[in-house]
Amino acid sequence: MKLIHWFESRLAQTPSPWTVGEVRIYPGYLLTHREDAPEDSRLRNLSGWEAFLDLVRFDAAGRFRPLRGAPGLQKGWRRGPLSIAELFSDLRVLYPGAVALLVAWEGKRLVPTPFPDTARRQTGLYEVTQRLPREDLPALVEQICVRGCLRHPLWHLPASQPDKQERLTLLCPEACHYFLHQARSRAAVKTAA
Amino acid sequence: MKAGAPSMRISGGSALVLAGHGSLFSPESALPIYQHAASLRNTGMFAAVYECFWKEEPSYRNVLYEVEEERVYLVPDFLSHGYFTREILPREFGLTGPVTRRNSSEIRYCEPPGRHPRMAEAIMAQAEKALAQTDCRDVALLLVGHGTDRNENSAETAWEQAERIRRSGRFAECGVAFLEQEPSVLGWRDLVGPRDLVVVPFFLSEGKHSYTDIPRRMGLACHPRDPGFRNPQTMEGGRRVYYAGTAGMAPTLDQVILAQVEAFDEAHPLV
Ligand code: SF4
Numbered sequence: 001m002k003l004i005h006w007f008e009s010r011l012a013q014t015p016s017p018w019t020v021g022e023v024r025i026y027p028g029y030l031l032t033h034r035e036d037a038p039e040d041s042r043l044r045n046l047s048g049w050e051a052f053l054d055l056v057r058f059d060a061a062g063r064f065r066p067l068r069g070a071p072g073l074q075k076g077w078r079r080g081p082l083s084i085a086e087l088f089s090d091l092r093v094l095y096p097g098a099v100a101l102l103v104a105w106e107g108k109r110l111v112p113t114p115f116p117d118t119a120r121r122q123t124g125l126y127e128v129t130q131r132l133p134r135e136d137l138p139a140l141v142e143q144i145c146v147r148g149c150l151r152h153p154l155w156h157l158p159a160s161q162p163d164k165q166e167r168l169t170l171l172c173p174e175a176c177h178y179f180l181h182q183a184r185s186r187a188a189v190k191t192a193a
Numbered sequence: 194m195k196a197g198a199p200s201m202r203i204s205g206g207s208a209l210v211l212a213g214h215g216s217l218f219s220p221e222s223a224l225p226i227y228q229h230a231a232s233l234r235n236t237g238m239f240a241a242v243y244e245c246f247w248k249e250e251p252s253y254r255n256v257l258y259e260v261e262e263e264r265v266y267l268v269p270d271f272l273s274h275g276y277f278t279r280e281i282l283p284r285e286f287g288l289t290g291p292v293t294r295r296n297s298s299e300i301r302y303c304e305p306p307g308r309h310p311r312m313a314e315a316i317m318a319q320a321e322k323a324l325a326q327t328d329c330r331d332v333a334l335l336l337v338g339h340g341t342d343r344n345e346n347s348a349e350t351a352w353e354q355a356e357r358i359r360r361s362g363r364f365a366e367c368g369v370a371f372l373e374q375e376p377s378v379l380g381w382r383d384l385v386g387p388r389d390l391v392v393v394p395f396f397l398s399e400g401k402h403s404y405t406d407i408p409r410r411m412g413l414a415c416h417p418r419d420p421g422f423r424n425p426q427t428m429e430g431g432r433r434v435y436y437a438g439t440a441g442m443a444p445t446l447d448q449v450i451l452a453q454v455e456a457f458d459e460a461h462p463l464v
Pocket residue numbers: 067069144145148149150151152153172174175176177178179
């Protein structure tokens with residue numbers, strides 16, 4: 001089944017409004033920050049891909065958000081009414097790969113990569129992540145992934161197979177570069193000590 | 194489609210995956226990749242166009258979960274054909290050669306746009322834009338790339354394009370310099386004759402290298418982001434230096450990407 005059709009039928013099978021990360025989808029489809037009400041007349045209508053990309057890539061203070069899963073999406077906007085194809089492509093911008101990773105996970109095709117394997121592939125400045133002490137990993141995951149990101153780090157915290165009729169969970173099968181950057185700083189400090 | 198677009202015969206249902214570098218710090222780094230993807234989506238030549246990044250999301254490793262088309266053109270949205278395009282990308286995508294077949298799908302790994310002959314045109318267009326009305330036949334063009342000691346092929350692309358620019362005869366001469374390898378941009382005065390100069394950063398996006406590193410190492414008083422910046426700046430002996438936008442920001446880059454896809458199909462015909 002095409003990803004877009006899977007997504008459409010998942011929406012049809014679950015009660016609206018639907019929450020994905022920090023956004024909420026209303027029938028029709030309308031997309032807003034989950035803390036905004038779509039009928040609020042103060043919301044600005046956001047059209048065009050460039051404006052939406054800017055909204056996703058920068059926080060309210062104009063700072064760059066390299067990690068899409070990090071909480072801090074701007075509020076005060078509305079997208080829609082959107083076709084299912086437009087909604088699907090907006091989600092790709094908001095949380096890249098979210099639907100595809102969930103479909104692969106539910107279909108038991110998503111294979112998380114253990115951290116040592118990811119670290120082993122790093123070269124140059126990031127090679128030092130290979131020397132990150134094993135015992136430091138849980139604290140880093142807690143700080144960066146659990147508290148600082150809305151995705152579930154499958155590569156470190158095993159998850160039970162999600163309830164198929166449940167939420168649109170954001171998954172992460174492999175430590176991202178943002179994580180590696182933080183891990184690198186930690187490993188470099190340890191190495192120097 | 195823009196004028197001068199390659200006459201493509203991409204078989205229906207193919208996907209295009211643009212693999213860029215991206216950055217954790219500079220939002221500008223990924224911008225050209227998004228622009229190229231949007232513009233190539235609009236051509237309707239591909240069933241779908243996907244972006245992916247080394248430093249941002251989606252990653253090279255995750256993007257293929259999104260790709261549903263059986264034939265995939267993977268184009269590194271890079272200028273240099275070096276460490277990333279020859280080592281990192283093939284490894285991360287699990288490529289086995291120019292054409293990688295996996296189950297019923299195939300990945301057709303194209304060369305980066307920076308390597309295509311049409312890239313020379315894009316570089317010269319950026320230079321001419323900076324020069325405005327000035328006759329470029331009296332001006333030297335200096336192409337400044339990054340360079341690296343990690344892969345000896347990295348600089349080759351800049352040299353190839355410089356040679357094409359020289360052969361075109363449109364500029365008085367064309368030199369090449371690098372930030373991280375020899376010949377260093379610090380010695381730029383020895384790399385071109387004592388005439389007016391236009392500098393084109395051989396980078397895909399604007400950023401710290403083009404806004405700060407190159408101008409500072411060249412000793413330019415005004416950097417492109419300074420409020421009073423304008424072309425040209427006058428240096429010792431009255432020499433005028435024009436500073437252009439990066440080669441990768443040339444408006445025809447999407448067409449160069451298409452040309453690379455077409456070149457790939459010529460070299461590896463569809464069966
Ligand atoms: S590694 Fe952690 S921070 Fe990075 S995307 Fe995954 S869960 Fe989020």
